[in-house]
Amino acid sequence: MTARTLAPGAGAAIGRRPVPWSRLAWVTLRQRRGLLIGGGALLGVFAVYMVVMAVIQHNAYAVVAACHPAAALKCQQLNNSFYRSYWGGGAGPVIAGGGAQTVSSLLFAIPVLLGAFAGAPLLARELESGTFRFAWTQGAGRTRWALSTLVLPAVVLVAATGAFTAIFYWYFWPFLADNQVSEMLPLAFALLGVAFAAWTLLAYSLAAFLGTLFRRTLPAMAVTLVGYIVLAMATALAIRPHYATPVTVRGWNNTSAWIMSQWVKAPDGQMLSQSAVNSLSQHAPPSVQNSSSPDAFTTWLTQHGYTLWQSVQPNSRFWQFQLTEGAWLLVVSSLLIAATVWLVRRRGA
Amino acid sequence: MNVIETSELGKRYRRRWALHDCTLTIPGGHIVALVGPNGAGKTTLLTMAVGLTRPTAGTLTVLGGEPPGSPGALDHIAFVAQDAPLYRTLPVRDMLHVARNLNRRWDQRRAEDRLGQLEIPLSQKVGELSGGQKAQLALTIALARRPALLVLDEPLAALDPVAREDFLSSVVAAAEEDGISVVLSSHVLADLERVASYLIVLTQGQVRVSGPVRDLLDTHGAGLEEIALRHLRAGVPSSSRTEAGQ
Numbered sequence: 001m002t003a004r005t006l007a008p009g010a011g012a013a014i015g016r017r018p019v020p021w022s023r024l025a026w027v028t029l030r031q032r033r034g035l036l037i038g039g040g041a042l043l044g045v046f047a048v049y050m051v052v053m054a055v056i057q058h059n060a061y062a063v064v065a066a067c068h069p070a071a072a073l074k075c076q077q078l079n080n081s082f083y084r085s086y087w088g089g090g091a092g093p094v095i096a097g098g099g100a101q102t103v104s105s106l107l108f109a110i111p112v113l114l115g116a117f118a119g120a121p122l123l124a125r126e127l128e129s130g131t132f133r134f135a136w137t138q139g140a141g142r143t144r145w146a147l148s149t150l151v152l153p154a155v156v157l158v159a160a161t162g163a164f165t166a167i168f169y170w171y172f173w174p175f176l177a178d179n180q181v182s183e184m185l186p187l188a189f190a191l192l193g194v195a196f197a198a199w200t201l202l203a204y205s206l207a208a209f210l211g212t213l214f215r216r217t218l219p220a221m222a223v224t225l226v227g228y229i230v231l232a233m234a235t236a237l238a239i240r241p242h243y244a245t246p247v248t249v250r251g252w253n254n255t256s257a258w259i260m261s262q263w264v265k266a267p268d269g270q271m272l273s274q275s276a277v278n279s280l281s282q283h284a285p286p287s288v289q290n291s292s293s294p295d296a297f298t299t300w301l302t303q304h305g306y307t308l309w310q311s312v313q314p315n316s317r318f319w320q321f322q323l324t325e326g327a328w329l330l331v332v333s334s335l336l337i338a339a340t341v342w343l344v345r346r347r348g349a
Numbered sequence: 350m351n352v353i354e355t356s357e358l359g360k361r362y363r364r365r366w367a368l369h370d371c372t373l374t375i376p377g378g379h380i381v382a383l384v385g386p387n388g389a390g391k392t393t394l395l396t397m398a399v400g401l402t403r404p405t406a407g408t409l410t411v412l413g414g415e416p417p418g419s420p421g422a423l424d425h426i427a428f429v430a431q432d433a434p435l436y437r438t439l440p441v442r443d444m445l446h447v448a449r450n451l452n453r454r455w456d457q458r459r460a461e462d463r464l465g466q467l468e469i470p471l472s473q474k475v476g477e478l479s480g481g482q483k484a485q486l487a488l489t490i491a492l493a494r495r496p497a498l499l500v501l502d503e504p505l506a507a508l509d510p511v512a513r514e515d516f517l518s519s520v521v522a523a524a525e526e527d528g529i530s531v532v533l534s535s536h537v538l539a540d541l542e543r544v545a546s547y548l549i550v551l552t553q554g555q556v557r558v559s560g561p562v563r564d565l566l567d568t569h570g571a572g573l574e575e576i577a578l579r580h581l582r583a584g585v586p587s588s589s590r591t592e593a594g595q
Contacts, residue, residue, distance in 0.1 A: 138451035
């Protein structure tokens with residue numbers, strides 16, 4: 001043994017403390033600089049648009065809200081024109097072809113876009129380019145490196161999308177304010193509360209996991225996109241309605257609830273089938289059948305002793321539903337990140 | 350202290366044994382040439398030694414008994430993989446900073462001095478460096494970690510003759526200055542002949558020759574090239590020579 005080789009015990013000379021997280025964080029942030037700029041720009045463009053529109057909409061809505069009595073024709077016309085301009089878009093003075101409805105549906109794509117672009121390359125790029133052979137043989141060790149690489153962008157994403165939700169609330173408030181749009185509707189629910197950030201986190205974790213599994217960025221992005229759409233649809237259609245037993249309420253005019261189903265009961269309390277309702281509508285007097293009012297038939301039904309029923313998830317359950325969805329998305333995301341770390345630990349060169 | 354010690358070490362990829370029944374002791378203080386044809390198992394052996402891959406069979410320890418990939422081993426072994434993978438989009442300065450932040454031991458001045466001597470600008474992007482400069486940058490980063498053992502996998506394969514010469518003299522100079530052990534692999538013995546003080550010949554996943562160059566020359570009474578060739582031929586049936594990719 002020559003004197004010029006260093007004994008392994010020399011490790012004691014540099015202390016037993018591992019490489020600090022703050023230094024790993026620097027590495028992660030430096031490597032994700034492009035993502036921070038790109039993702040920030042995407043959210044920023046929408047945020048600026050929404051802030052501008054929020055100011056305009058709040059002013060326009062103030063006029064609608066100040067109109068009394070609300071049932072007066074003049075007020076109804078004001079309200080309709082507000083919705084035509086800012087909800088449906090097209091005829092609006094500021095926006096052509098857009099409107100809150102269009103903007104909301106565009107925002108639906110943001111969680112999966114942000115998540116897939118941020119998550120998929122994290123490990124896939126390292127595995128594709130071979131740089132994992134550099135990263136995993138440094139003194140920090142691959143587990144700490146992987147944790148920093150995965151967790152820090154997740155925290156940044158959740159913080160950014162959470163802040164974005166706050167701006168969206170402000171922008172969207174006039175439509176929620178008079179219950180024209182229920183915050184329980186799938187269209188609004190995923191963009192409010194904790195859901196927007198939680199779905200972004202899910203897309204990110206899924207993309208990171210698939211990127212590590214496939215060792216390829218693009219296939220991971222593609223499968224993330226498909227998987228996300230399937231899961232988001234399944235959640236809105238089949239999972240979310242079961243967070244709580246729906247409430248049965250009388251009448252078909254519930255605007256402050258998410259409607260699950262509706263039916264008609266005969267005067268004797270018997271529930272009518274769809275075909276029975278159809279045949280009733282054909283036997284209604286011509287004045288009802290030819291009426292331009294959509295409520296004519298239901299009004300006629302109630303006048304003849306029929307009762308209208310709905311099964312609904314009321315708006316009062318909004319936060320219960322948000323927290324339920326946020327919780328399971330957080331659990332699934334954490335499991336995906338843990339599985340990714342596990343893959344990194346066992347993956348060979 | 351033995352820098353690498355293996356006993357009946359084996360690694361199987363699906364059905365093929367990349368390395369089989371490999372028992373080997375590499376003492377410290379040498380520049381070790383690990384030589385063998387493509388697919389002989391050189392990369393497999395080295396990636397197991399640096400903790401990137403786990404053995405299928407047998408045991409492997411580094412730096413006098415440390416398990417590969419353990420914190421103690423990672424701190425004291427610097428590895429440069431084939432083609433010197435580094436982050437291409439980063440400027441050299443930030444690449445250094447990444448390496449610095451991923452290690453507990455780091456000599457920034459040494460790294461900057463070396464790059465200064467090599468005239469590699471800190472503001473240049475890693476992806477814009479020439480092959481020789483990139484290899485030198487990877488070596489600089491490895492040396493700035495002040496390792497006890499430097500492991501280089503096919504470091505010369507992608508370099509032109511001048512860059513090879515420069516790279517090898519850098520390695521020899523560093524080994525002498527810092528007193529570190531070096532293991533280099535190559536499929537061309539001629540590359541390493543002049544610098545190696547210890548030779549290991551590997552073919553078809555098995556060790557054919559292992560020993561200090563001086564002893565090998567004494568016992569065989571032939572040039573290093575000839576010794577290696579003789580063992581390479583002995584290990585490979587000339588009729589059915591296959592060169593599986595690594």
